[in-house]
Amino acid sequence: MYYFIVNRVSGNGKGLKVWKKVEKLLKEKRVNYQVRFTERPKHAVEIAKEFSSEKCDAVVAIGGDGTIHDVANGLIGSNIPLGIIPAGSGNDLARALDIPMDYKKALERILMGKQRTIDVGRIGKEYCITVTGIGFDGKVADVNNSSKYKNWLNFIKLGALSYGFSVLHVLLNYRPVNIQLKVDGKSFVFFNVWLIAIANIPNYGGGIRICPDACYNDGLFDICIVHNITKWELLRMFPKAYKGKHVFHPSVTMIKGKHVEVTSGWPVIVQSDGEILTKTPVNVMIQKEALLIIS
Numbered sequence: 001m002y003y004f005i006v007n008r009v010s011g012n013g014k015g016l017k018v019w020k021k022v023e024k025l026l027k028e029k030r031v032n033y034q035v036r037f038t039e040r041p042k043h044a045v046e047i048a049k050e051f052s053s054e055k056c057d058a059v060v061a062i063g064g065d066g067t068i069h070d071v072a073n074g075l076i077g078s079n080i081p082l083g084i085i086p087a088g089s090g091n092d093l094a095r096a097l098d099i100p101m102d103y104k105k106a107l108e109r110i111l112m113g114k115q116r117t118i119d120v121g122r123i124g125k126e127y128c129i130t131v132t133g134i135g136f137d138g139k140v141a142d143v144n145n146s147s148k149y150k151n152w153l154n155f156i157k158l159g160a161l162s163y164g165f166s167v168l169h170v171l172l173n174y175r176p177v178n179i180q181l182k183v184d185g186k187s188f189v190f191f192n193v194w195l196i197a198i199a200n201i202p203n204y205g206g207g208i209r210i211c212p213d214a215c216y217n218d219g220l221f222d223i224c225i226v227h228n229i230t231k232w233e234l235l236r237m238f239p240k241a242y243k244g245k246h247v248f249h250p251s252v253t254m255i256k257g258k259h260v261e262v263t264s265g266w267p268v269i270v271q272s273d274g275e276i277l278t279k280t281p282v283n284v285m286i287q288k289e290a291l292l293i294i295s
């Protein structure tokens, strides 16, 4: 039995459209399935927990990274694999795992049943699957989630661009902060920090390769710190980040580690998988091979 969790509002309604097509295919192929629709943020965590107590082949998320975040948080510890049919704006996890954007191919791969495990991050009781962003991009995620242009860009099938628009919007007003960072017990101080990205996969924000060497099953985070840079320089660096070329800039420091502790001059927003989680201070720990993926 395959269980589907569908976020109808992901990708500005793409979730529902994709589900209708997937359901047709499931009926044609006579696959046993059950479906539940999310009614509110975090609802997918509860549904996934309910499903994980049943005997099932996979729980499949239809939505974007926020939906996957919730479904994964309900499944971790259950040994039930997570399937992904991308239907969000950014779909960064699907990109990083080479999961097809096409629903038909993504479903075929799930039904073939090949499994692999991936690492996840942990902040308190919450699991983070893709990238945790602190500071500037926490604020960007906040602005992006409530922006009107995200819906409009999704409508014209350019949803991945909305993150870029939000970056420009926040850039005008953001105040960099001094940061103390501890990575596996080793202390660092950075001044005028714009952002810290703690990455399990290379990309976030719809394809920005913030930590181009991040690998989802190496037991390590790749950490990118952008500090001591003017707004103008940051703006010039931004397009380079889509190819991961920003890492060569002198204001970018890259570190690898398993346990990251961040404190800052004043509390700044922390996002994971595009969802606002908390504010600094924050502790992020790697959990090696904690999530089973079917794809």
Ligand SMILES: Nc1ncnc2c1ncn2[C@@H]1O[C@H](COP(=O)(O)OP(=O)(O)OP(=O)(O)O)[C@@H](O)[C@H]1O
Binding pocket: 007, 008, 009, 010, 011, 012, 038, 039, 040, 041, 042, 043, 063, 064, 065, 066, 067, 068, 070, 087, 088, 089, 090, 091, 092, 273, 274, 275
């Ligand atoms: N019925 C609902 N009404 C409102 N929000 C919901 C509902 N169900 C889920 N959500 C929330 O919708 C948000 C967005 O979902 P998701 O991230 O999957 O799509 P997206 O933002 O379009 O894609 P991406 O994260 O890939 O850019 C998540 O925070 C999720 O918790």
